[in-house]
Amino acid sequence: MALQSLDIKARSATTTPSPHVRIEGAIPVAKLIDISKCIGCKACQVACMEWNDLRDEVGTNVGVYDNPRDLTDQSWTVMRFSEVEVEQGRLEWLIRKDGCMHCADPGCLKACPSPGAIVQYSNGIVDFHEENCIGCGYCITGCPFNIPRISKKDNKAYKCTLCSDRVGVGLEPACVKTCPTGAIVFGSKIDMIHHAEGRIADLKERGYSNAGLYDPQGVGGTHVMYVLQHGDKPELYANLPKDPSISPLVSLWKGITKPLMNFGIGLAVFAGFFHFVTVGPKLVPDEEADADDPPPPADPSRAYDPARPLSTRSDHE
Amino acid sequence: MSRWIHRYSAGERSNHWAVAISFVLAALSGIALFHPAFFFLSHLFGGGTWDRILHPYIGVFLALVFILLALRFWRRNVIRPRDREWMRHMGDELHNRDERMPETGKYNGGQKVLFWTVVMLIPILLLTGIVIWRPWFAPAFPLVVLRIAVLIHAVVAWLMILAIIVHVYAALWVKGSVRAMTRGTVSPAWAKHHHRAWYRELTGK
Ligand code: HEM
Ligand code: SF4
Ligand code: SF4
Numbered sequence: 001m002a003l004q005s006l007d008i009k010a011r012s013a014t015t016t017p018s019p020h021v022r023i024e025g026a027i028p029v030a031k032l033i034d035i036s037k038c039i040g041c042k043a044c045q046v047a048c049m050e051w052n053d054l055r056d057e058v059g060t061n062v063g064v065y066d067n068p069r070d071l072t073d074q075s076w077t078v079m080r081f082s083e084v085e086v087e088q089g090r091l092e093w094l095i096r097k098d099g100c101m102h103c104a105d106p107g108c109l110k111a112c113p114s115p116g117a118i119v120q121y122s123n124g125i126v127d128f129h130e131e132n133c134i135g136c137g138y139c140i141t142g143c144p145f146n147i148p149r150i151s152k153k154d155n156k157a158y159k160c161t162l163c164s165d166r167v168g169v170g171l172e173p174a175c176v177k178t179c180p181t182g183a184i185v186f187g188s189k190i191d192m193i194h195h196a197e198g199r200i201a202d203l204k205e206r207g208y209s210n211a212g213l214y215d216p217q218g219v220g221g222t223h224v225m226y227v228l229q230h231g232d233k234p235e236l237y238a239n240l241p242k243d244p245s246i247s248p249l250v251s252l253w254k255g256i257t258k259p260l261m262n263f264g265i266g267l268a269v270f271a272g273f274f275h276f277v278t279v280g281p282k283l284v285p286d287e288e289a290d291a292d293d294p295p296p297p298a299d300p301s302r303a304y305d306p307a308r309p310l311s312t313r314s315d316h317e
Numbered sequence: 318m319s320r321w322i323h324r325y326s327a328g329e330r331s332n333h334w335a336v337a338i339s340f341v342l343a344a345l346s347g348i349a350l351f352h353p354a355f356f357f358l359s360h361l362f363g364g365g366t367w368d369r370i371l372h373p374y375i376g377v378f379l380a381l382v383f384i385l386l387a388l389r390f391w392r393r394n395v396i397r398p399r400d401r402e403w404m405r406h407m408g409d410e411l412h413n414r415d416e417r418m419p420e421t422g423k424y425n426g427g428q429k430v431l432f433w434t435v436v437m438l439i440p441i442l443l444l445t446g447i448v449i450w451r452p453w454f455a456p457a458f459p460l461v462v463l464r465i466a467v468l469i470h471a472v473v474a475w476l477m478i479l480a481i482i483v484h485v486y487a488a489l490w491v492k493g494s495v496r497a498m499t500r501g502t503v504s505p506a507w508a509k510h511h512h513r514a515w516y517r518e519l520t521g522k
Binding site: 261283 | 353356365368451455463465483486490491493510
């Protein structure tokens with residue numbers, strides 16, 4: 001769905017400017033998830049289902065709290081539960097709300113071949129516009145956080161929209177509104193960083209000396225950030241990547257190589273054309289044609305007798 | 318009395334054109350996703366989604382008919398010393414200094430190199446294409462495999478397109494060649510001039 005009141009910063013597979021007439025643009029927004037405050041109640045998962053009108057299949061219990069087990073086209077956010085002992089004998093239950101990070105440099109958008117299937121608003125939200133999606137799955141290949149999922153129903157890619165439809169009319173995302181402990185907050189990115197600083201200072205006072213903000217610069221920063229008790233070890237949180245960036249393979253695939261390859265194809269065509277107009281066609285010299293054999297008859301369809309072909313059809317030279 | 322020289326049977330010609338047509342369709346539908354400048358080509362296939370759906374099936378069809386073609390042609394394409402010699406004279410060939418070119422059999426060095434290039438590239442396209450094929454096979458592979466496969470697929474497709482541009486240009490440039498694949502025949506003079514050893518083999522002259 002298009003949100004005409006929001007400027008667009010980037011649009012997939014588009015080489016012309018995206019619509020951005022507003023003078024100020026939008027203030028970059030961010031959602032801040034304070035893992036130290038999360039109790040794993042999954043109210044945000046329910047709110048997400050409710051607002052976006054999604055219903056995942058009822059799964060089976062596999063002996064862990066993660067439910068559903070993974071992100072799907074119907075579950076754009078899932079709580080991932082990790083039991084860790086950072087200090088010997090001190091069990092910690094780290095619960096991370098997983099979902100799209102809304103990267104400032106989104107690998108999904110970079111990889112997508114379909115114009116306008118992925119857009120990045122000037123407020124930082126990365127949104128999939130499924131009506132333009134062709135179902136190729138390149139966004140999955142491009143995303144450093146393994147977020148997008150293709151629906152089995154319609155073969156379109158889905159993920160968290162950061163409730164762009166709510167944010168566009170001045171509301172906070174549904175998960176933020178519902179969180180009973182205030183672990184998820186939403187606002188301008190600058191405000192969220194300030195808010196996180198307060199939380200981190202508090203955590204440090206309480207003994208989490210490595211508490212920190214997760215706003216990975218490898219993807220240009222994100223518009224979904226975490227406060228981590230163990231900011232030095234994001235992998236503890238269900239393998240949150242420590243220093244994520246768009247894979248060099250993806251950059252190679254979608255970077256300068258493509259224009260260079262286009263240029264190569266153009267060059268080959270032009271080289272052929274100019275070779276033809278300069279050197280000219282390769283002809284059989286007249287004298288040679290006449291020497292041993294007179295020229296073939298004018299109407300070959302009568303002269304050529306398929307029953308008596310000259311070729312021996314031997315396969316050896 | 319002179320007769321046209323038979324070069325390709327009806328079966329060989331049909332096989333060649335099945336490969337050629339499916340290659341053009343695979344290349345057009347693939348390149349539509351390759352770069353935004355070419356996305357408009359997806360409209361030839363009914364839009365982006367149809368393009369994405371059809372491309373791999375066209376590719377598999379291409380691979381199948383190409384295997385048949387390769388089985389028919391490979392023996393004639395074994396590279397011999399005189400082909401290496403021919404390759405060394407590429408500059409002369411390109412400047413139409415044909416009198417300096419060594420003798421060739423049914424295929425010259427350039428044609429043989431092109432043949433083996435395509436023999437190598439099509440299986441790579443097939444394998445990497447299957448890996449990135451959604452919704453069928455891609456979900457079974459880890460992300461890093463998908464990333465490598467799609468990169469290889471794009472680069473190899475590019476090489477294939479370049480190789481076929483060379484192939485098509487050569488056919489148009491060397492006058493009298495196209496009818497070998499349309500009618501199956503070439504003029505004796507063409508055969509004698511461009512493929513001396515093959516001509517001798519057929520005619521004894
Ligand atoms: C041999 C069997 C082939 C298979 C199974 C195959 C499969 C695929 C698949 C699955 C994709 C991803 C888009 C989609 O889902 O449609 C793709 C992309 C592509 N294919 Fe193929 N393909 C094959 C052959 C070819 C050939 C012969 C060419 C042309 C030279 C080609 C050129 C391309 C290109 C240029 C892309 C886009 C790559 C990119 O986005 O960078 N493919 N192919
Ligand atoms: S987390 Fe993945 S899906 Fe979300 S914006 Fe970043 S690259 Fe795109
Ligand atoms: S699946 Fe859809 S959103 Fe993802 S890259 Fe392909 S067209 Fe873009």
